[in-house]
Amino acid sequence: MLTKRIISCLDIKNGRTVKGVNFVDLIDAGDPVELAKLYSKEGADELIFLDISATEEKRKTLLDLVSRVGESINIPFTVGGGISSIEDVDLLLKAGADKVSINSATVKNPDLINQLADKFGSQCIVVAIDAKQINGKWKVHLVGGKVPTEIDLFEWAVDVEKRGAGEILFTSMDNDGTKSGFANEALAKMNSLVNIPIIASGGAGNIQHFVDCFQESNVDAALAASIFHFKEVEIIKLKKELKNNMIAVRL
């Protein structure tokens, strides 16, 4: 049986792990390679490295860090942040990333999804979508959630699947950093509209939030950062509780 995935997200700036509340006020939470090894041992199913400053500062994601992580861990990991071309993806995959996560560039140039899926296969193309509600409607946002667009979240999700995305990483900007739970209603709606795996992101504050997320939305994976980094939630305890709630996990 395919199990639900727990993903630890490491936001990277200048080669260090950071996590901000609503992407502002960054706090250093450690060395990415050490953290990656730790999470791998503690039972994380996957890791995601997001170079959060990359889009803003037009920097390329740190290939050196990707290689060091790849050497060190034996679970899959995704790299995102500032990816805007076939060449970017090629370099990251060659450095040892298993998947890449692309965000703003796909909104500006949707055909990029088709091109990447054709060249590298859908299985390694994660399309990240940041969204929040404006007047009750979910709208896609860019540049770490700072720039609103007119694009409807659900229409965009359907479109990225058609274009060849292998997975969607949906971050609710309304929930991110609040520790009040995932955007389960929006996740459930998205899950009913697309037939590719969905990763829930934004809002995890305690173990029950993960239970609620899987039970209410039935998405494929749930992601968190700071609560893992600061040991507020231990992954092994989280997975045991998910299992107690009849949610299939790798233990």
Add this chain to the structure above:
Amino acid sequence: MKIVIIDYGAGNVQSVMFALKRLGYNATLSNDADEVRQADKVIFPGVGHAKSAMNQLVEQKLDCLIPQLKQPVLGVCLGMQLMCAYSGEGETKCLGIFDLEVFRFSEENKIPKIGWNNIVGLETPLFKKVNENEFMYFVHSYYVPLAKETIAQANYGITYSAAIHKDNFYGCQFHPEKSGDAGEQILKNFLEL
């Protein structure tokens, strides 16, 4: 021991290199026929589309070489599927080492299948010291049905081949290089065949 990872331009070979390095082995990336032939162990990786991968194998004349190899060969993910006779992905004629066909998962499932799945019915020394129901990491949209060559099974709507074996050829649908310590054990077992 000389380990060659077949480098035909398809797939992420770096993670296999890294996994072997963690086990204390250095592998060579190569598409050179002599070098592949002389290796003690050959790993045949692959991700992406069956059609374009087969085209690259043909272009580099590896399509004739691989089926003739006598040393242990491990096909991983798309590599395993390409060792079969035919893939529904792009209606592609494959290497034909296994007289098996590769099908697309039913749309009742999410496609691609991505994540950790337990494997059962483990046979052959490839799974030495690996427990039944151990979890492996899978990423794929196409599958090989159960057959007499099946040496491990997984389930996704249907039960299918998680690994296959015939003579000196082994194939894993999952990614042993990304499947934690148990995955590394499988790679180690292959290298010790």
